[in-house]
Amino acid sequence: MGDVVLSVRGLVKRYGRVYGVRRVDLTVRRGVHGLVGPNGAGKTTTMKCIVGLAFPDAGEAVFLGESLWGPRGWGLRSLIGYVAEVPDVSYHGTAEELLWELAVAEGYSLGEARAAARRAAEEAGIEDLLGRPVRGMSKGQRKRLLYAQAMLSPRELYVLDEPFSGLDPEAVVWARELVARLGRSSAVLVSSHLLRELEDLAERVTVILRGETVYEGPVRELVEKTVGVVAVFKVSDPEAAGRILRDAGAARLRVLPGAVEAVLKSEDEIALVVEKLVAAGLKVYGVEKTRGLEEAYLSLLGAGEGGAGGGAA
């Protein structure tokens, strides 16, 4: 538990009579942590409660050992960076002015704030846009501006709501690398509908359905528990490999040109299967794991009968 950065327990948030979140439990450690769920499940509301944009009706959050929603919790917010899903910023002024203002509001002196703004803009790759009016920026540029403001200070926790939405393919690659880099030194909570992107980045995941946490733990464990591991073995004789896999207890076998796809119970079985294939005289050119999180998520969603929406109190 030593690397736990944020722990949320029993979060409830209502909007009038409608539940935004019914009961969310979340433990975020250093590294990248995925937050997934259908639209309206409560991901954004959960994130808003963590960063201070919304106030919870019940629950507690402990951030670095201190109460985040207690009377002194606001003082910890300089250690949390937040990127909203929609870059809804139509600020009257330049990007540099906005970043400078936010750096001052974060506790930098008026002079230091200028340097912090430039540094953050460089990290977000928008240093050449600093003099541009924010209103004249494209959606993608404004999203990068949101990344810049989240990186004004070094953080213990980054909360990124759909960090890849609104970005062009080149920027998605940049954002993916950035998330991975941030995850090496801090905790990064990422909500995303792009589960294949998330699977490559996140070690752990929380699944929210109808405003409640239905799973939290390692991505690998979720995949193995729900659908097993979907692996594609590139081999010299797919037919023969299929027979060996069937004997080894693999499910849902599919023979493909030059390969065979199978669902195994765990990742550990991949090595055992490869050993058997090699022992049978087959050549193994490579093994690919595919669609694990996506299938696991869809399986959970099926079990939760749709899972979307908060519902009335």
Place this chain on the structure above:
Amino acid sequence: MEQPRARTPSAAALLALEARRLLGKKSYIVLVALGVAAPLLVSLLIRGPVHKLLQQAHLPHQVLSTAWLAFLGSSRALGGLLNAGAFSALGLAAVSLTSYSWIIAVVFAALIVAGDIVEGRLQLLVVRPVTRRRLLAVKIAALTVSLALLFTVSAAAVYVSATILFGSQAKPWLMPVYGAVLAAALIPLEAATMIIALKLRRSGVTMLLGILLYIVGSMISALPMVQFIRSLGAGAGGEAAKQALRAMMYLNVAEPLHGGPNLAKTLLDAVIAGLHAQATMPGFNINLGVNYAMLLAVGAASLAAASLVLYAVASLVFSRQTL
């Protein structure tokens, strides 16, 4: 690489930030230009005829030296020869920006809250290490400082204009005092407007409702007039009528949404006539037994209390709000 560490901004830094933002707004700069240019231009245009009239009137310089305070709405300026109403009719007070102080306060209060939400700036500020209560207080303080500066500049332009028309003017120290008092007295109206802005998140509608609030406040202040007329109609006259007028006089400076500008004008009257002089009501030459010290004390206490209450309500609304 720099290690993460918790920081918090000082109140002074936040105040500088918000004030800078307000002072840099184009609408603010246009108002400053207008507040300076309009009275100067009008005084230059009417300088010749006014000088001729003054030569015929033979008014003592001591009386003329308070003319600039009449521009600002004092009914005791110019020895009471011309009250604020008469000056408005001549169009002189109308060129002073301070005559529109309440509209300016409503517009900027709406802009710095609803405008900030629409721009997405407020959402980016509240995730920083600053409480919403403090952020709101800083916004009100920055608005008060900015308006005090605007009204002081406007009063200075009026002072120069009056000098051009009537010769040297007295009590220049009143410029910043009047500017500060007027700006501070508008805090209840600003806080009420901010509550609307937080709820509606739209500047245009907020401005309209803020203006409506002022009008409602104005109507409330006029309610004792009903009692006054009824007492005259019933032949009661005397003390009942005086009581109604007295109530109206107090409400005029103490009603939180509309009393601010009147309190500042009363301060000017008090400086000219003296704190313990009997306060007069334009149009009524009756001794009501109310002096300026009493009016200022009641008005200031009421506006201060209303400022605190409305700020507390605005903080409560803001603190529970999802952005």
